[in-house]
Amino acid sequence: MSVQQTLNEIRDRIIEEVPKEITISNVEFEGPEVVIYTEDPRKFAKDGDIVRELAKKLRKRVTVRPNVKVLSDPEKARNKIKEIVPDDAGISNIYFDSEFGEATVEAEKPGLVIGKYGSTLREITENIGWTLKVIRKPPIETPIVQSVRQYIRAQSEERKEILKRVGRKIHREPTSEEEWVRTTHLGGSREVGRSSILLTTPESRVLVDCGIKPGSNQTPYLHIPEAYPISDIDAVVITHAHLDHSGLIPLLYKYGYEGPIYCTAPTRDLMALLQLDYIDIAARESDRIPYNSKMVREATKHAILLEYGEVTDIAPDIRLTLHNAGHILGSSMAHFHIGEGLYNVTVTGDFNSGKSRLFDSASNNFPRVEALIMESTYGGAQDNQPSRRRGEDKLVDIVNKTTRRGGKVIIPAFAVGRSQETMLVIEEHMRNGKMDKVPVYLDGMIWEATAIHTTYPEYLNEKIKNRIFHKEKNPFLSDIFHRVDSNNMREEVIKGEPCVILSTSGMLNGGPIIQYFKQLAPDPENNLTFVGYQAEGTLGRRIQKGWDEVPLSGGNERTESVKVRLEIDSIEGFSGHSDRQQLIEFIRSMKSKPEKVLTVHGDEEKCIDLASTLYKKFHMDTLAPKNLETTRYI
């Protein structure tokens, strides 16, 4: 059955199902959704159940859009919206996108725009024709989110074309009679970095992640025949925004990919932030720059946003559902349902099944998983981490003793994740008096990344979400935090009073942290505390290993040698990753246990050790694949 035939069938089915008085002017595939264009959006809006019922019957995501004919004039519509929505919703902006017949309302309190069970939304649509999307006004300004959203709006027409093309590709007629499922490991196997997995069936190819390898120029093996031609890949899925998972996504567009990227909303925005920063740093350090900002925009433009739990067709024989991974904002596990009940593969990405201040712990409640590809960062036999409590106590001690002796504490941290977690710990202990109150300087992309957290509170756990909603309790707005945004200020911090410095990059492979380190390293009164994983090959790992002198290249300058005399500490309880015990417990507590587990994203011996441990404990088929290997599941 051709795409058009499928579409016609769906259209007939819709006409049959909706009340006679509703006119269906067109039905289209737009990305994974079935979009119904109607001259009667008001009537659709009246009965919220129609769309839900249709979606259930068609087993598709269904969206209703007004036919352009019935849209009120934007100015009139704007006034009407303001008239209907109560003032204390705090509407800050309204954008009209006539391409999608959609008005986006940005408000401080989105709930008041939506109304009980969506009643206010429906009332507005009944009045103005436009369908509504409601977004939260970030409590902290975020230029990146603003510019991403603005860019997406500006590209509305092209977005629509992209979505149509993607939609038709997803719903193409299956052609193969074979049945098999494979993954090929393009990167991130027996190593940390350049995560990239190609999931293939006779019908489709899906790429999960495409990252850089910190401390190395190695990239995922995109040039092997399995990935060729990249332009034909059906879908790219990004588990989370860290560069070792998303850093080379823009490169795919350089190589001819024009397809969709599936990810959560925070992942899209954080990814753009980190990729642009990556280009900046590379340019400053005269590194080879694999792509430019145009490619970052291409990636952004092709993003199709998913929420946790939303089941979505991404290829003729593959359905994707993202689940909370508890690792960083918007981080996901990607669950692939292949065929009609044929097979299920879950790629965990990085996940934390333990507690954190920011997120709910990772979900492992999948209806069915035959194969699990899981991370193994802390999969080694010795990788059980101390409790959070002990980690926090240690940080309190380090800050107190260092600042009391007149030193400074440098904490290298990923902009996204570890930074916010550490900020929350520091804020709490300075507030409750355990930690001396000294200035905490935030450098690199940390401030911006923090702002993005406050833009997407629905991805945070209840406790922190509630605090963010009350300005006076928002921990990120505490007066202990200071943003470093110039070289002058950086120099002042370095020369100034005892303080805590949180800066990127998290593994000292670039970023402003280098400048702090270079100047503060020779003084034994200072302290450098690692709160996150240091990959093999990075400067961070070398320092952690105890090198007492390290070479540093500083942009145009020559390589110089820096003596490492400051105190070195590592705190292990703050990780965004499950520790060994939690990895094992993650499997043990799964309701539906996988038949097969592949361990990836860990040093070689950790991947192998975890695979062997899981085999012994659960008698399941386990494997630590190598890069460039292909595993067949069915």
Add this chain to the structure above:
Amino acid sequence: MSVQQTLNEIRDRIIEEVPKEITISNVEFEGPEVVIYTEDPRKFAKDGDIVRELAKKLRKRVTVRPNVKVLSDPEKARNKIKEIVPDDAGISNIYFDSEFGEATVEAEKPGLVIGKYGSTLREITENIGWTLKVIRKPPIETPIVQSVRQYIRAQSEERKEILKRVGRKIHREPTSEEEWVRTTHLGGSREVGRSSILLTTPESRVLVDCGIKPGSNQTPYLHIPEAYPISDIDAVVITHAHLDHSGLIPLLYKYGYEGPIYCTAPTRDLMALLQLDYIDIAARESDRIPYNSKMVREATKHAILLEYGEVTDIAPDIRLTLHNAGHILGSSMAHFHIGEGLYNVTVTGDFNSGKSRLFDSASNNFPRVEALIMESTYGGAQDNQPSRRRGEDKLVDIVNKTTRRGGKVIIPAFAVGRSQETMLVIEEHMRNGKMDKVPVYLDGMIWEATAIHTTYPEYLNEKIKNRIFHKEKNPFLSDIFHRVDSNNMREEVIKGEPCVILSTSGMLNGGPIIQYFKQLAPDPENNLTFVGYQAEGTLGRRIQKGWDEVPLSGGNERTESVKVRLEIDSIEGFSGHSDRQQLIEFIRSMKSKPEKVLTVHGDEEKCIDLASTLYKKFHMDTLAPKNLETTRYI
């Protein structure tokens, strides 16, 4: 360095090395060889060492060809050859190929044409300009060998073009900076049938075998991206001519492959024989025919013949050496040397490290092998075979008791290998009187295949080779053997006196054996004796399992049911495969033991059992890969 630059460098080197008085008119890559065109072939011929020295220094195969200007007129040359060569050489034919400046002399005693250390050859070339190739006149007429050789001669011009193209591809400039070695299993993993392995490096792709699966329509997974585009594959290597290794080679040419096939001379001829027979049978049984005889000719045309032990460049980073596998005539193990000492992979193909009447036992004397991909047909824990002696005794008993009670013995056998082995056993025991002398009928391609054995005696062991050279002792010419070459004769045999019938196909999946079986199966006085492996899914396997009634489709007729009342026997000592003990011993006795062994070509549990046994015994990394899986070695 471009191909032309490489060639120029080699040319300069040659000019430097050869004596000044020898004119080098051109140097070309033709297939894996460096070909020197000269106006002084006589001078080259005078000193046999020049070419040997050059080959050593260049690390290439070197051939000298006369410039067309210096070739004598063929008629004059013919007379000169006859004048120089002693009469009792028994020259039967001389062909002149001006494209290659080569005269092919077919003689009963090639040694007399060659002379001591090639002295006669050199004398001829000095006189006529043409270089000489000497081939043996087969003691038994072989239409297929004749027609293959005739076809190759007729395609001389195109062959030269092909060789040049292949030569330039082999010597292209390497472009990749990566280093890795992988195999992808396209077929024949955890199964017997459709053997096909893709060996890949960043630079090159080589396909080893491409077979059918007897009793099934399954083909190797040629459509996966790893094999795409097939036209870009660098080389195809065929380990031996059995259809489960070579049956779909012609299909590659249908799919756009235009490259070389590396194999031994007997493999080329046997393969053509079996492929043409395969098409015939498929046509008669109205099966889907995957290719036609034109594609078989394409395959033949692209064959580049190698002898055992000849080291040959087949890609910029891969050298191939074939070694005797002892399985059937011309059967080889393919040893791949990758990079300059980077890695060595050997694919055993089917092999017999035990004794047989026809062949030397398989070689395992490789200078270096890091990875071995080995067959596992008899790799199961119970797969130790009884001795040859016991097998032969059993066959004597079966023939005697069956024919004495008035019955007929049907022996299904592969045309190539098992048939000749069985013929030799029967001939000996009828000659020494242990077995009653009854007529032995040969049907299917057995006669032709036997003739091909006598064409290539250098591929047989010393004992049988010597017997073949003496007409009166040639066992294949014994008067007990009768060739069945018409349907009438077949009917007469079926209705006639007690006898032994050897017929193809070996697993009863087609061929004339079906007709014998259909008519002789209901009579309990007859006997059906298996001497070879019966693959899952074939009629042979069903009968072996004890089905007492089997469905048979007979060409245009409908399927009919045949009652199996005749006596069923299996003799296990005749196999062309190593048994379990021999497989293990093969590894144990290797001088340079592999780090990694992959077990393929066996039922699933046998591959797994052998892998696990070798791991336990030798502590090497072992694996029973699945089809569609990719293993990385380095």
